[in-house]
Each structure stands twice: as C-alpha cells, then as structure tokens.
Amino acid sequence: xxxxxxxxxxxxxxxxxxxxxxxxxxxxxxxxxxxxxxxxxxxxxxxxxxxxxxxxxxxxxxxxxxxxxxxxxxxxxxxxxxxxxxxxxxxxxxxxxxxxxxxxxxxxxxxxxxxxxxxxxxxxxxxxxxxxxxxxxxxxxxxxxxxxxxxxxxxxxxxxxxxxxxxx
Numbered sequence: 077x078x079x080x081x082x083x084x085x086x087x088x089x090x091x092x093x094x095x096x097x098x099x100x101x102x103x104x105x106x107x108x109x110x111x112x113x114x115x116x117x118x119x120x121x122x123x124x125x126x127x128x129x130x131x132x133x134x135x136x137x138x139x140x141x142x143x144x145x146x147x148x149x150x151x152x153x154x155x156x157x158x159x160x161x162x163x164x165x166x167x168x169x170x171x172x173x174x175x176x177x178x179x180x181x182x183x184x185x186x187x188x189x190x191x192x193x194x195x196x197x198x199x200x201x202x203x204x205x206x207x208x209x210x211x212x213x214x215x216x217x218x219x220x221x222x223x224x225x226x227x228x229x230x231x232x233x234x235x236x237x238x239x240x241x242x243x244x
Contacts, residue, residue, distance in 0.1 A: 097162035098171050104163050113160045117152075147195065169221070176220040180213040 096116075104112035129135050141149060158178070166174050187206055193199035 094171060094175050096159070097166040097174055100159065100163045101166045109164050110160065113156065113163050116159055116163075117156060173221045176217045180210075180217045183213055184210050 100112050100116050101109075103115060106112075107115065125135070128138070162174060162178070169177070187202055187210060189195060189197060190200040191202050
C-alpha cells in the first residue's frame with residue numbers, strides 16, 4: 077500500500093471515529109448506553125465477519141489466534157471500553173472535547189509504546205520534536221476542554237439539538 081493511500085485511509089477513519097460517539101450516544105438515548113455499545117459492536121462484528129470471509133485465509137485463519145500472546149487477544153476489550161466511555165461521556169463533554177482528549181492520550185501513549193518497543197513494535201526514539209508535539213496537543217486540549225470554565229457559562233453546550241437529532 078502506498079503511503080498516500082495509507083494517509084487517506086487513516087484520515088477517513090478519523091472522520092468516521094469523530095462521528096461514532098455522537099451517533100452511538102443518539103442510539104443510547106433510544107435503547108440505553110450499554111445496549112447501544114453492544115449494538116454498535118454487533119453491527120461492526122457482522123461487517124468484519126463478511127469482509128474476513130472473502131479475504132485471504134478467510135474465517136478459518138481465525139483459528140491461528142490461539143497461538144498469539146494473551147495481550148494480542150484483548151484488542152476487542154480495549155475497543156469496547158473506548159466505545160462505552162465515549163458513548164456515556166460525549167453528551168457531557170461534546171464531540172470536540174472528547175476527540176481532543178482521546179487523540180492526545182492516544183498520541184502520548186503511542187510515543188511511549190514506540191519508545192519502549194511495546195507490543196512487538198520496533199523501538200523508536202522520542203526526540204525533542206515529538207515531546208514538543210505532545211506538549212502542544214496537551215495545550216490544545218486545555219484550550220478546547222477548558223476544565224476551569226463553568227458548565228453553565230459560555231462554554232456550555234447548546235441546549236437545542238440539530239435537526240438530524242430531532243428526527244426519530
């Protein structure tokens with residue numbers, strides 16, 4: 077895969093992830109938060125099973141998971157935790173603050189994963205530019221989330237939902 081295609085796909089995934097929490101939260105208002113998270117994973121699982129069935133190795137390749145290290149098997153748990161937390165916090169924080177917090181914590185953690193070569197990845201140096209990048213993201217999160225601001229003040233969320241949300 078070319079680097080350009082990889083970058084484009086990751087940008088598309090980022091756009092979809094930004095939409096995921098508010099979409100799931102809307103479903104959660106209808107059926108309950110944990111039920112919405114479960115439904116979200118069910119739909120995703122069905123899609124992945126269909127894609128896997130037609131990929132190299134197909135569904136039988138899943139049996140190879142028994143030979144993976146234990147920590148390689150918990151990716152679904154990590155994803156489920158994110159979806160559940162995002163679903164129950166997006167109404168309080170808003171999509172912007174949620175995304176800022178998630179992206180910043182992901183990048184800070186990824187820097188440490190690269191630095192120590194965790195999870196089978198090659199070690200990479202941190203360097204001053206990466207540290208400055210993480211510091212700037214943290215500063216950005218503080219400006220976006222504004223933990224010092226009052227909830228009912230100017231930074232409060234709009235009380236009226238958008239037209240799309242009003243449709244039932």
